[in-house]
Amino acid sequence: MSWDKVGLPTKLRHWYGDMEVEGYLYTAGIAGEKFFKTLKERGKLLASRCMKCDVSYLPARAYCPSCFSEITEYFEVEPEGNVETYTILRVGVDGEKLEEPVIVAFITFDGVNGGLIHRLGEMDEKDVEIGMRVKAVLKPTDERRGEITDILYFKPA
Amino acid sequence: MKTNIYVKRRVAVVGAGLTLFRRRMLETPKELxxxxxxxALDWAGLELDDVDAVVIGSAPDAFDGVHMKGEYLADGSGGWGRPTMRVYVGGGTGVFTPIAGWWHVASGLFDVVLVVAEEKMSPAQPHPQFVFKHIWDPILERPLNPNLIWIFAMEMHRYMYKYNVRKEDIALVSVKNKRNALDHPAAQLAAKITVEDVLNSEVLVYPVQRLDISPVTDGAAALVMVSEKVARRITDSPVWVEGVGWALDSTQWTNRELAYPKYVEVAARMAYRMAGINNPRKEIDVAEVYDPFDYKELHHMEGLMLARKGEAPILTREGVTERDGDLPVNPSGGLLGVGNPIAAAGLMKVAEIFWQLRGEAGGRQVKKPAYTGLAQAWGDLMQAGTVIVMRAG
Structure with a gap:
């Protein structure tokens, strides 16, 4: 009794099941807590530097994955950087046509390794290009919760 | 079963590491x-640069709530830019991870392998119990709304019935292990309790009571495993991996006599043959036996042939398995006392044997001289057995 010949899966005798975990509680960790606190309270991005390798990481890491040293050197970075690459979403996750295309970019920042994925806004899709300068548009301080969505989007700098 | 015992190279454990075991840790799985x-690297006096390959062990992705957990954990495990793999046999993972580490080195492929096991049980809501639920057959058993404790309760009851075991003797395991854990700096549930405390604790699923069970835990453990050439260079006290064994039974758990874990025996026989052990009860000096429930320590001792069938409760009552006894079992405090971050719990046991055989277990050091030790884990639908035998060099 093969799936293809029957056509609709529900035409086979079947049992419904689901994975009943209601959800997950994730923690941001040692470095992540610092990163989001800085974003919330100071509107800046937090990076960290391995003094042994002289390599910096954004978002901040508590350890160096390259040499395994503990990282204790943290520093703030202005939320302004360059578009490393981008994509334009025309179809949503359920296959629906989006009324407005959404631009998503990988943004790198001056003087640090790593970067962030975020949305671009206040710009026409025709104007976006790799290498362009963008800066973060943040929620007002009292509305920030220490989450990545405290940044609404990045706009042309 | 035939195994080629003429393995290419000897493998030594030269370092071990452990995080705190706690119900809910702030650290991300990578940070743990x-x-x-x-x-573990510091213990061995090595640097990450010395590591050739990495083996990661973690039980279902659904505990941490991160898919492809091996890949996810890689950069916290030294796996960045190195040959790295993840192994997984449910609760048996913690001992299977160093077994995989062993073959990485024994095969001649690598000289220094970092072995890391991590589990965060706290993220899944409302309880990791709901993750365990999906080990059952979705059509045959899940419509009955099973709970993990059901099968343990039925196995425990069958074991008690078949060998006429009293609950008081089973409770002694919980008392011993939680007391042993008082000397473990990472322990979550170390306590001085009595048999009466266990017998008076809440009945969850008869005959399983609250104090018969290990807790929900976050934590990580690690080992450094090296070739003989490296071991001779960096340490005077290597701990040699002398035998490894693993075996699976069917997930159709109604196919077997629950009173005896045959799959553990199969795994143990493989490891003993490789290690040249003919009489485990006499030749094993110290054992870390998987104890997510108190009766499981007894059940597994019998599967490991450290006791005859039905004899483990008697040995326990006579104090043989105490830290100062003739066959100390779970001197670390085990899962009942130290905690149960699934894969990390099994590797914690291997780490304990490493420390015991080196005489580095501090307040947990067993009284008798310990030259040969064993660690065992077990998992999945009561079907996976993993065993490692180690000797002091």
Whole structure:
């Protein structure tokens, strides 16, 4: 009794099941807590530097994955950087046509390794290009919760 | 079963590391893995640069709530830019991870392998119990709304019935292990309790009571495993991996006599043959036996042939398995006392044997001289057995 010949899966005798975990509680960790606190309270991005390798990481890491040293050197970075690459979403996750295309970019920042994925806004899709300068548009301080969505989007700098 | 015991190279454990075992840790799974891995390297006096390959062990992705957990954990485990793999046999993972580490080295492929096991049980809501639920057959058993404790309760009851075991003797395991854990700096549930405390604790699923069970835990553990050439260079006290064994039974758990874990025996026989052990009860000096429930320590001792069938409760009552006894079992405090971050719990046991055989277990050091030790884990639908035998060099 093969799936293809029957056509609709529900035409086979079947049992419904689901994975009943209601959800997950994730923690941001040692470095992540610092990163989001800085974003919330100071509107800046937090990076960290391995003094042994002289390599910096954004978002901040508590350890160096390259040499395994503990990282204790943290520093703030202005939320302004360059578009490393981008994509334009025309179809949503359920296959629906989006009324407005959404631009998503990988943004790198001056003087640090790593970067962030975020949305671009206040710009026409025709104007976006790799290498362009963008800066973060943040929620007002009292509305920030220490989450990545405290940044609404990045706009042309 | 035929195994080629003429393995290519000897393998030594030269370092071990552990995080705190706690119900809910702030650290991300990667940060936990790094903490344990870093401690293991420091113990061995090695740097990450010395590591050739990495083996990661973690039980279902659904506990941490991160898919492809091996890949996810890689950069906290030293796996960045190195040959790295993840192994997984449910609760048996913690001992299977160093078994995989062993073949990485024994095969001649690598000289220094970092072995890391991590589990965060706290993220899944409302309880990791709901993750365990999906080990059952979705059509045959899940419509009955099973709970993990059901099968343990039925196995425990069958074991008690078949060998006429009293609950008081089973409770002694919980009392012993939680007391042993008082000397473990990472322990979550160390306590001085009595048999009466266990017998008076809430009945969850008869005959399983609250104090018969290990807790929900976050944590990580790590080992450094090296070739003989490296071991001779960096340490005077290597701990040799002398035998490894693993075996699976069917997930159709109604196919077997629950009173005896045959799959553990199969795994143990493989490891003993490789290690040249003919009489485990006499030749094993110290054992870390998987104890997510108190009766499981007894059940597994019998599967490991450290006791005859039905004899483990008697040995326990006579004090043979105490830290100062003739066959100390779970001197660490085990899962009942130290905690149960699934894969990390099994590797914690291997780390304990490493420390015991080196005489580095501090307040947990067993009284008798310990030259040969064993660690065992077990998992999945009561079907996976993993065993490692180690000797002091």
């Amino acid at each position: 893995a790094w903490e344990a891995a870093k401690m």
